[in-house]
Amino acid sequence: MSQETVELDSVIVRFAGDSGDGMQLVGSQFSVASAIAGNDLSTLPDYPAEIRAPAGTVYGVSGFQIQFSHGKTLTPGDHPDTLVAMNPAALKTNVSTLKAGGTIIANADAFTERNMSMVGYETNPLEDGSLEDYSLIAVKMTSLTVEAVKESGLKGKNARRCTNFFALGLICSLYGRPLDATEQFIDAKFAGKPEIQQANTLALNAGVAYAESTEALSVHYQIKPAELDPGLYRSIEGNKALAYGLVTAAEKSGLQLVLASYPITPATSILEELAALRHMGVKTLQMEDEIAGIGAALGASWAGSLGVTTTSGPGVCLKSEFIGLALIVELPLVIVDVQRGGPSTGLPTKTEQSDLMMAMYGRHGDSSIPIIAAKSPSDAFDCAIEATRIATKYMTPVFLMTDGYIANGAEPWSIPNPKDIPEIPVVQHTDPETFQPYKRDPLTLARPWAVPGTPGCEHRLGGLEKENITGDVCTEPENHALMTKLRHDKVEGIARDYPAQQIEGVADSDLLVVSWGSTYGSVSQAVEAVNHDDTDKTVAHVHLRYINPLPADLGEIIKGYKKVIVPEVNNGQFVHILRDKYLVDAQSFARVYGRPLAIDELRDEFISVLSTTKGAK
Amino acid sequence: MSQETVELDSVIVRFAGDSGDGMQLVGSQFSVASAIAGNDLSTLPDYPAEIRAPAGTVYGVSGFQIQFSHGKTLTPGDHPDTLVAMNPAALKTNVSTLKAGGTIIANADAFTERNMSMVGYETNPLEDGSLEDYSLIAVKMTSLTVEAVKESGLKGKNARRCTNFFALGLICSLYGRPLDATEQFIDAKFAGKPEIQQANTLALNAGVAYAESTEALSVHYQIKPAELDPGLYRSIEGNKALAYGLVTAAEKSGLQLVLASYPITPATSILEELAALRHMGVKTLQMEDEIAGIGAALGASWAGSLGVTTTSGPGVCLKSEFIGLALIVELPLVIVDVQRGGPSTGLPTKTEQSDLMMAMYGRHGDSSIPIIAAKSPSDAFDCAIEATRIATKYMTPVFLMTDGYIANGAEPWSIPNPKDIPEIPVVQHTDPETFQPYKRDPLTLARPWAVPGTPGCEHRLGGLEKENITGDVCTEPENHALMTKLRHDKVEGIARDYPAQQIEGVADSDLLVVSWGSTYGSVSQAVEAVNHDDTDKTVAHVHLRYINPLPADLGEIIKGYKKVIVPEVNNGQFVHILRDKYLVDAQSFARVYGRPLAIDELRDEFISVLSTTKGAK
Amino acid sequence: MSTDPSALTRKDFTPNQDLRWCPGCGDYSIHSMLLSVLPTMGVPKEKIVIVSGIGCSSRFPYYVDTYGFHTIHGRAATVATGLKAANPDLNVWLITGDGDGLSIGGNHTLHLLRRNLDINVILFNNEIYGLTKGQYSPTSTKGLKTKTSPMGSIEQPMRPCAYAIGAGANFVARTTDKNPKHLKATLERAAGHSGACFIEVLQNCVIFNDGVHSEVTDKDKAANNQLVLKAGEPLCFGENNEKGIMLDGFDPKVVDVSQAGEDNLLRHDPTIEDIGYASMLSHFSLPDFPVPMGVFRQTDTVTYDSMIQQQVEVAKANRSDNSLEELYTGFSKASTWEVE
Amino acid sequence: MSTDPSALTRKDFTPNQDLRWCPGCGDYSIHSMLLSVLPTMGVPKEKIVIVSGIGCSSRFPYYVDTYGFHTIHGRAATVATGLKAANPDLNVWLITGDGDGLSIGGNHTLHLLRRNLDINVILFNNEIYGLTKGQYSPTSTKGLKTKTSPMGSIEQPMRPCAYAIGAGANFVARTTDKNPKHLKATLERAAGHSGACFIEVLQNCVIFNDGVHSEVTDKDKAANNQLVLKAGEPLCFGENNEKGIMLDGFDPKVVDVSQAGEDNLLRHDPTIEDIGYASMLSHFSLPDFPVPMGVFRQTDTVTYDSMIQQQVEVAKANRSDNSLEELYTGFSKASTWEVE
Numbered sequence A, B: 001m002s003q004e005t006v007e008l009d010s011v012i013v014r015f016a017g018d019s020g021d022g023m024q025l026v027g028s029q030f031s032v033a034s035a036i037a038g039n040d041l042s043t044l045p046d047y048p049a050e051i052r053a054p055a056g057t058v059y060g061v062s063g064f065q066i067q068f069s070h071g072k073t074l075t076p077g078d079h080p081d082t083l084v085a086m087n088p089a090a091l092k093t094n095v096s097t098l099k100a101g102g103t104i105i106a107n108a109d110a111f112t113e114r115n116m117s118m119v120g121y122e123t124n125p126l127e128d129g130s131l132e133d134y135s136l137i138a139v140k141m142t143s144l145t146v147e148a149v150k151e152s153g154l155k156g157k158n159a160r161r162c163t164n165f166f167a168l169g170l171i172c173s174l175y176g177r178p179l180d181a182t183e184q185f186i187d188a189k190f191a192g193k194p195e196i197q198q199a200n201t202l203a204l205n206a207g208v209a210y211a212e213s214t215e216a217l218s219v220h221y222q223i224k225p226a227e228l229d230p231g232l233y234r235s236i237e238g239n240k241a242l243a244y245g246l247v248t249a250a251e252k253s254g255l256q257l258v259l260a261s262y263p264i265t266p267a268t269s270i271l272e273e274l275a276a277l278r279h280m281g282v283k284t285l286q287m288e289d290e291i292a293g294i295g296a297a298l299g300a301s302w303a304g305s306l307g308v309t310t311t312s313g314p315g316v317c318l319k320s321e322f323i324g325l326a327l328i329v330e331l332p333l334v335i336v337d338v339q340r341g342g343p344s345t346g347l348p349t350k351t352e353q354s355d356l357m358m359a360m361y362g363r364h365g366d367s368s369i370p371i372i373a374a375k376s377p378s379d380a381f382d383c384a385i386e387a388t389r390i391a392t393k394y395m396t397p398v399f400l401m402t403d404g405y406i407a408n409g410a411e412p413w414s415i416p417n418p419k420d421i422p423e424i425p426v427v428q429h430t431d432p433e434t435f436q437p438y439k440r441d442p443l444t445l446a447r448p449w450a451v452p453g454t455p456g457c458e459h460r461l462g463g464l465e466k467e468n469i470t471g472d473v474c475t476e477p478e479n480h481a482l483m484t485k486l487r488h489d490k491v492e493g494i495a496r497d498y499p500a501q502q503i504e505g506v507a508d509s510d511l512l513v514v515s516w517g518s519t520y521g522s523v524s525q526a527v528e529a530v531n532h533d534d535t536d537k538t539v540a541h542v543h544l545r546y547i548n549p550l551p552a553d554l555g556e557i558i559k560g561y562k563k564v565i566v567p568e569v570n571n572g573q574f575v576h577i578l579r580d581k582y583l584v585d586a587q588s589f590a591r592v593y594g595r596p597l598a599i600d601e602l603r604d605e606f607i608s609v610l611s612t613t614k615g616a617k
Numbered sequence C, D: 001m002s003t004d005p006s007a008l009t010r011k012d013f014t015p016n017q018d019l020r021w022c023p024g025c026g027d028y029s030i031h032s033m034l035l036s037v038l039p040t041m042g043v044p045k046e047k048i049v050i051v052s053g054i055g056c057s058s059r060f061p062y063y064v065d066t067y068g069f070h071t072i073h074g075r076a077a078t079v080a081t082g083l084k085a086a087n088p089d090l091n092v093w094l095i096t097g098d099g100d101g102l103s104i105g106g107n108h109t110l111h112l113l114r115r116n117l118d119i120n121v122i123l124f125n126n127e128i129y130g131l132t133k134g135q136y137s138p139t140s141t142k143g144l145k146t147k148t149s150p151m152g153s154i155e156q157p158m159r160p161c162a163y164a165i166g167a168g169a170n171f172v173a174r175t176t177d178k179n180p181k182h183l184k185a186t187l188e189r190a191a192g193h194s195g196a197c198f199i200e201v202l203q204n205c206v207i208f209n210d211g212v213h214s215e216v217t218d219k220d221k222a223a224n225n226q227l228v229l230k231a232g233e234p235l236c237f238g239e240n241n242e243k244g245i246m247l248d249g250f251d252p253k254v255v256d257v258s259q260a261g262e263d264n265l266l267r268h269d270p271t272i273e274d275i276g277y278a279s280m281l282s283h284f285s286l287p288d289f290p291v292p293m294g295v296f297r298q299t300d301t302v303t304y305d306s307m308i309q310q311q312v313e314v315a316k317a318n319r320s321d322n323s324l325e326e327l328y329t330g331f332s333k334a335s336t337w338e339v340e
Ligand SMILES: Cc1ncc(C[n+]2csc(CCOP(=O)(O)OP(=O)(O)O)c2C)c(N)n1
Pocket: A262, A263, A264, A265, A290, A314, A315, A318, C054, C055, C056, C057, C058, C073, C096, C097, C098, C099, C100, C101, C124, C126, C128, C129, C130, C131, C132, C137
């Protein structure tokens, strides 16, 4: 069959199926293939809350979206070009987000009476014309798979299980992705099970063959490699990058890494990732709850290790009393909050940025704490190192904020050369002569870190207010006032280390957009969209890694704009900090849809604000 | 002996002695006597953190300060007129706060070599002239007491134990306080122990006799009754008033009161107070920790009772995850935070207002919660009722903030007639036909309260996001956005019920002072001091009971002043909320000395700000 | 108006929504048996309340059509305690997992048992964290390889029944999802007991810990690997009850019944006041001992909820000074004064 | 440079600040005995660490001149766990109270014991919350009137040793502040045991619960009311050891030794693997039984801290791909690509 190849700049594909359909696996293999194909990319898995919801239900649909491009790719995109729908529920829940005129590749075998009625389709949408606005390709994937894998000996349910690889093969072929990595993956994963190994490979190739031989798929696509800087790349999710960052920070500071945590979605995989690194000297403690997690991490810090605890919102609540203790005993500690939808148990598998105010203020007493936030999966690597640097240099617990999107989302990562990563100089105090538990470094205001086991530096720590310099328990009013100030000033002083803030977009604009955390991608792209459209409207953009203390130069920047907008995936939080600090009428653009902000919505908002701003002042 | 009687407007007395010296008892009996004498008054106990620190040590000193007056008395005062010092440590730690030329009444018997050297007195301050700026009256209280109680048969240690009543008698006589209530108190307290009863009465009278016969005490004082509104009065501490308010709220709403708490200073006595009220239908559960405290309170609320939990800062940290649950299940709940010095264990026996930001933001997710704050001990009574009204009307947890000063401080309370206290209308839903768990009242946005045991209204609650109206678990993005908004709007709507904010002081001024919580007394008196001094400087003052949501009319008020100052006993917290909300350059006056703000410091600050403001604008 | 409990059937409790556990999960069996027990208790439906924490098991309340509260992780016991103390008239069931009830919630479960609230605690023990996708739990065997213990867990596992007995529980039992009859009978025993009941259910998680209990629960292994406890009967097991348990000093050991003589075997008595016997049973585990199934311990003590209610009633009966007026004066006029 | 442990004396640990417990508090005796044990352990001073929670008892670290951490209420076990796991070389003592360790901290203590960290836990049991001035605690007897239980506590008290055994503790002991010799000997036994030790010390709070243990600890009552446990010896007590403990079936009972015959008495054996025996002891209480004193149970298992250390060492020995470079690629180049 003759095949046409069309070149595209950027494509968004969404895989959707039952929880048991293996969509996450397909998605991540497709990501790897796209990465290897040299595209820039960004992914967003979208799990149901249930482990395995009953087959065919709407709430059991598991999705995986990827955008891969020739150009810079900062988000998984708003509207898929292509939807792979493995069953009616997947179609039903996802079709509305599809781009107008987009492609639907559906597994026709799954459109049984039962499956359709379960989700309320009275007639078969693959046949009743209801999808005529889309380009619909119905493929009997299951039967084709079962047929293809026969030669492996696999039958029935086991044979049907290979359908996801058929879909993967089909879509790889459609977008010209290489298969090698997937084949290697199959070989490694099913190493001990030759039948399954063979069957999955057969299914994969059957999918490719189908795509190459079917009329409806006669147009294939090509997406040229992105112009990434030279180097070795891999695709990486945020939790993995964060784990690698912690290991790197430990090595660069010469400290043993001790992670003490309690599993919680979407933070768990950091613990899992690090648990597999005993051979790199990492100790992970799975504790009985989040309180115990931070307690053990603090104990490890006291022992002279790099103590880290990872969790999500509900877990941070539980850690708050201990964070206060860490602040008053002034030990280094990294607290990672992988945010999810709240309040309460909320939407555990959806992303949100709604823990910021808690990080900032969620403890009793005056208890300021440094907060930094990662902007993308790979940035979590750098932020883990930076958090460690702050924690050890200033002897303080540090909050590192990410979220469900960063945690599970993936993007290409230019693998750094470890030698290029600066050391994190850490000195533990060993000289009894000069030791005073609360004698501070005059510049950083950090107190010395003398760890148990050091002869002659025996001392007592605790949660009661301490006397300046000696660290003895002290209830004197003036001392408490002094210590309150010193603790506060120490944190404020961290801003000295910051680089100058970068203004992206068009600096000379009326509108400044200030963002933090995982909204970076959407906001950047929306800003670019406005700046590159054919109107003369322009937008400036500052994205913050450092939330507390705020950068010293931010005030100057912010005050230079007529309008300031703060987009967040929460009900408006960071905007309060900015308004309080700079007395600027910053406006909140707040959306809590459990997913990254939509670029087009942001762009529209910027344009509409600019329309009302012109001429004002 | 001839005695002169001088009339005074206001007096500040401070009792200080060893933890075992019974100073709290003396202080509270003296308060009762002063109240019965008809004065307005305000008290401040000041405990050490230790239960019974070794005798004679500086850190074992226990103090009790009282101001009693003919005029309005809003604070226990900055500088005592008279210090009763039962030992050298008490003298040492308290003499510096004494008013210039003030009176020291010291127990000379306690100034032994050992006691003096323990606190670093090399010579006897009662004899070495070092106190010559004060009016010093050294009394051999212990020997006089032992002598006086002989007739009761009490000897040795037991006899010496009565010394505090000697001191009380002396000081009562000096200030013309009636003795009846104290005698009744002794009779009741030592009902089963006639010897001790007699001995204490003898000691009390010996103190009186001493004051009446001693040259050095030839001038006695009289303080005319205050011009209080007519009615029945008593002296009341904040924790007791709060407990009474809760019982009243329960009765007025027709609900069973269930308090579930874990002991913590300075909140414990609310639990203790209510534990003694089983006969009024109150159930108190002493739970295993603060998490269990709020969990059980929420369970009780679900059961249809008035669930309340009381704690202090560290306990609030632990409750924060549960507060999120209470917010999403929308059940009424009163959370009392009796603030103390932080962060961490901090200064448990000292007062502070540093939990405000935690109350406001200390939970994950977007989770706005109503917050109200009491301004004085007796106001805690009204606030408990108001908190209950908000909680039940709006189906929401409510924060009620007090602090160590309010908790333990006392003031005269005009005992209300219960009939004058409005009912709190509470309707529990019983009609299965119209029941939908999250169908809201269109005005208040409150959802219905259907309690287990109600036939036909069976439903499920939980921490996962709920579908609007049905309350079913729902992960739909649009629903989550809607529910986030509804929860927020519901809380915002509470401001509709507020009375107009009162501007105290001189409304037409350049400077507005905005205060909240227990600073009311100091700030009012400082404002009055400025307004009534002989300059033309004036100050306006708004004191807030309602912290979240803020009153609708506050913005107008605040924006009408050139300068806004926010005095707080923390490192500056409420000031951030005001700046954020109104974009007004409100300035913080922050002092963390573990005690109420000093009136003179505040006055000086107001004056200095006004001096730089004149002419500005 | 209260509903008529005698007319209740399983249907009355059947939810109008789908059960969302994985196909094959042991939770279905527990659910099914509880649904068959609830209507038979003689309690009006609206007084039956189900409280849970967080975990696969803890989704239970959604699947029973009565009052239900899916609280937060590990804290169900606290909510249940407040609920029951506030209204002792309710019939309360607490559903929890080995993570929810023994890891994060271990202390609350313990204090509920100690205080003896009249609440039935059902702990679904699948020796894994199901909902968070397969990390080892406090009951996982040492050496278990999971995502968080790739080199094998190094933790000594908790024995839930030993823990409950140590906590002072008066009713402690074990059963399994794989034996619905025994499961149901055990739930019925708990339903009939006044006071806190602790029931460990060996439950299979097909996805993350499949077969963890199969040595105990598989049909062909049960006879040899379970010790079914029956009050008054000797501790025997095996296909033909040919094996038994005897004491040697205080050391329990497995003996051949024909050699040792049935009369020398220990006889099951769940009512012994001292906890030694029940604790011994709670320590039995494979391969040295069969795994006991049934009620280990059942002793009677007055419940917390009835006592608090009683204190209120006694206090009310004994004191008539219960008006707000009297409260405000501290029940005495001694410290009040009148301003005219 | 590490200090020489053999040169240590009590003085080396004596703090330069005053002890701030109430005069007459039982804590002084415990403090004094621990100070006499620490220098004898053969451990350099700087490796000895004391961790505590919050409570009167928990002020302990301030009173010992070595590394100390007065953490937060109920959470000392977590800090101690992290400390010891991070550096197994430290010698860690955890000081806690009946409120700190059993009420708010009940779960952490339990998991520390279960995991078998090599840490000595000393629980000061005064059956009251001392620091907060006298509320009943989880170990207070039912009926105790305190500020929060004016009509008497309605809670079934916890038995700390039963709890510890139920939690899986391998070393469980009880002693008292009133018998310094026994106290010291017990601390020494714990110091010598590798693994988690749980020591309940009956402690008198002179201020809020004075004499709570006097039936057990008073000189003239000790002989009749204490059962002093000695390995290998029969369970006897009384002025002349005239009373003993025997089993009737599984029901323990007090017998007259002369009638029952010494050989028929139970013999103390703390090393029995099954927990039945130790649990039985832990349940003994007045007036029916004498209160056991000494080591209830002492069995050996490898410690958590040594195992985690070992996993690290084994993993390091077995895998050489431990560079950051290799980490970054996920230890395989399969999923990487080169951009030129
Ligand atoms: C405060 C908090 N911490 C952690 C979690 C994540 N979490 C949810 S369920 C669970 C463990 C569940 O295990 P188990 O109780 O055994 O239930 P199962 O799923 O096995 O039935 C965890 C760790 C959470 N929801 N909340």
